[in-house]
Amino acid sequence: xxxxxxxxxxxxxxxxxxxxxxxxxxxxxxxxxxxxxxxxxxxxxxxxxxxxxxxxxxxxxxxxxxxxxxxxxxxxxxxxxxxxxxxxxxxxxxxxxxxxxxxxxxxxxxxxxxxxxxxxxxxxxxxxxxxxxxxxxxxxxxxxxxxxxxxxxxxxxxxxxxxxxxxxxxxxxxxxxxxxxxxxxxxxxx
Amino acid sequence: xxxxxxxxxxxxxxxxxxxxxxxxxxxxxxxxxxxxxxxxxxxxxxxxxxxxxxxxxxxxxxxxxxxxxxxxxxxxxxxxxxxxxxxxxxxxxxxxxxxxxxxxxxxxxxxxxxxxxxxxxxxxxxxxxxxxxxxxxxxxxxxxxxxxxxxxxxxxxxxxxxxxxxxxxxxxxxxxxxxxxxxxxxxxxxxxxxxxxxxxxxxxxxxxxxxxxxxxxxxxxxxxxxxx
Numbered sequence: 001x002x003x004x005x006x007x008x009x010x011x012x013x014x015x016x017x018x019x020x021x022x023x024x025x026x027x028x029x030x031x032x033x034x035x036x037x038x039x040x041x042x043x044x045x046x047x048x049x050x051x052x053x054x055x056x057x058x059x060x061x062x063x064x065x066x067x068x069x070x071x072x073x074x075x076x077x078x079x080x081x082x083x084x085x086x087x088x089x090x091x092x093x094x095x096x097x098x099x100x101x102x103x104x105x106x107x108x109x110x111x112x113x114x115x116x117x118x119x120x121x122x123x124x125x126x127x128x129x130x131x132x133x134x135x136x137x138x139x140x141x142x143x144x145x146x147x148x149x150x151x152x153x154x155x156x157x158x159x160x161x162x163x164x165x166x167x168x169x170x171x172x173x174x175x176x177x178x179x180x181x182x183x184x185x186x187x188x189x190x
Numbered sequence: 191x192x193x194x195x196x197x198x199x200x201x202x203x204x205x206x207x208x209x210x211x212x213x214x215x216x217x218x219x220x221x222x223x224x225x226x227x228x229x230x231x232x233x234x235x236x237x238x239x240x241x242x243x244x245x246x247x248x249x250x251x252x253x254x255x256x257x258x259x260x261x262x263x264x265x266x267x268x269x270x271x272x273x274x275x276x277x278x279x280x281x282x283x284x285x286x287x288x289x290x291x292x293x294x295x296x297x298x299x300x301x302x303x304x305x306x307x308x309x310x311x312x313x314x315x316x317x318x319x320x321x322x323x324x325x326x327x328x329x330x331x332x333x334x335x336x337x338x339x340x341x342x343x344x345x346x347x348x349x350x351x352x353x354x355x356x357x358x359x360x361x362x363x364x365x366x367x368x369x370x371x372x373x374x375x376x377x378x379x380x381x382x383x384x385x386x387x388x389x390x391x392x393x394x395x396x397x398x399x400x401x402x403x404x405x406x407x408x409x410x411x412x413x414x415x416x417x418x
Contacts, residue, residue, distance in 0.1 A: 063196055065203075071214040075251045078211065081204055082252070088203035091210045103206070105199050 017055045019178045023115055023141040024052055026178040032171050032186055034139060036060055036111075043067070043109045045094045045128060046116035049076040050087070057086040063107065067100060069093050097127055104131065112136055117143035122159060126166040129189060138167065138187040145181055152181060166190065208273050211251075215275040216416050217319060218342045219248050220284075224312045225333030231298075231305045239296045249274040257296055264289045284311045319415050322407035326400065327384045334380055346412040353408075354401035355379045 019026040027034050036059045047053055047066035057064055066081070067090045068074050074091055081087040092099045094116055109132050114125050125140055132138070140163075144152045147159060163169060163185065171186040194202075223245050230241065239257060246255050246263070250271035253259070263269070269282050277285075288311065291304040298304055309330075316329040323332050338356055339345045355362055357379030365375045377394035381387065381401060390396035 063199060071211060074207070074211055074214075075247070078204070078208065079252060081200075085197070085200065088200045089207050090203060091207040091214070103203055105194050105202075107199065 022052045022055070023175065023179060023182065023184065024056070024113070024139075026175045027139070027141075027173070027184045029178070030173045030175065030184065032173055032184060034186065040110035041065070041107055042111045042113065043100075043104075043128075043131065045112075045114040045124075047077055047089075048073050050080045053077075053087060054080060057084055060086070062110070063088050065090055065100075065104065065109075067092060067094050095124055095127065097130060100128075101131060108133065109136055111139065113139045115141045117146040119147055121147065122162045122166075129166065132189070134189050136189065138189070140185045140187060141175070142183045142185065143181065144183065156183070163187070212273050212275070215248050216342065217275070217277075217281075217315075218336055218416065219245060219275065220277075220281065221312065221315050221319070221333050222337045222341075224308045224315070225330060225337050227308050228305065228312070228330065228333075231301060231308070234301070236297045238292060238298065242296060260296060261294060264292065280314075284314070320411045322410045323404065326403055326407060327381075327386075331380070331383055338380065342408070342412055342416055346408045348405070350398075350401045350405040353404055354381060354397055356381070 017025050019029050039061050041062040042064045044066045047068045064087050077089050081089045090103050112132050148155045167187040175182040243255050251274050267286050288307045291300045293299045312329045316324040336342050358376040361376040378397040387393055387396050
């Protein structure tokens with residue numbers, strides 16, 4: 001009986017920041033400029049259970065606004081937010097810009113990160129870019145398979161054309177050994 | 191305008207999202223629980239800890255759930271926690287009555303009594319929350335359809351054709367890989383167990399009609415009873 005209850009949980013085992021689990025870390029290993037200086041406010045779309053956020057929060061003194069839609073994932077994120085003094089959880093759809101705007105309380109945002117694999121990923125990001133200023137750094141992790149099912153190279157070309165309508169692409173790389181068919185972009189507003 | 195400080199922003203966000211999260215938990219968790227318990231009882235599985243953990247993680251979302259914790263709460267008859275789902279008096283009485291069939295290690299004491307209780311309460315819940323669906327098919331099948339997708343808010347978005355073929359994916363994709371030149375597509379999936387199809391002569395035709403009616407009934411029930 002008591003042996004079963006004392007099993008170590010998954011969260012305790014994964015203390016290291018692993019590039020196979022986190023896309024931010026794998027972008028760091030690819031030598032993109034995604035470092036933190038120490039006092040940024042971050043808007044994180046698609047936070048899930050907060051496995052990446054639990055590592056990022058040690059590196060900044062600013063607030064991390066974590067947006068998540070699914071209730072069962074949100075419970076884990078709330079547990080993490082109550083423990084720490086750095087995270088502001090937002091239970092909303094990432095497409096719903098007006099509700100996110102209320103929760104920010106006019107705080108200036110330095111980094112916008114989006115990791116929501118879906119067909120309308122680029123349009124979602126360009127909508128959310130209304131919330132930030134021109135000098136904000138924007139990171140996007142793009143999953144090609146969930147944009148469309150046909151040939152990956154042509155899909156990549158078309159999505160990059162779409163991106164160039166709204167943003168300037170400063171850096172880009174594929175995250176191939178860590179995540180299959182994922183691409184990472186560092187963007188700026190036009 | 192005075193600027194709100196950093197700790198104030200975080201506290202306000204935690205409070206508001208806690209309230210919204212409480213409203214997001216739906217009562218279909220109970221329906222899923224009772225159907226999955228019935229499936230367990232058919233295979234004579236004794237341990238109920240996994241099923242009860244799923245349910246208790248919705249009632250007590252911010253606490254760690256162990257066997258001792260569940261046994262304590264069942265003994266006291268507490269089914270309400272901080273930030274969790276809110277049940278009526280009837281639903282609490284259901285859970286207390288059902289949990290009388292369990293012993294200290296969360297195993298079944300009384301198989302027959304547990305099966306009878308799960309059947310009885312599933313019918314009651316169906317009549318209360320899914321009045322249109324339960325007119326068309328049996329309560330156990332309704333629970334199976336909901337538990338297949340993991341919640342009614344996933345089920346109500348599906349078109350009639352997917353509802354007709356749930357559970358027959360293997361046959362369906364085998365047919366699609368051959369590019370529809372040889373063989374026939376499946377006509378029904380989980381829905382085949384419904385009484386109206388068992389009686390009918392032309393079963394494929396009846397399955398299509400029933401699935402079309404079901405997809406309307408699900409949307410009616412969801413927007414009347416569940417929608418926040």
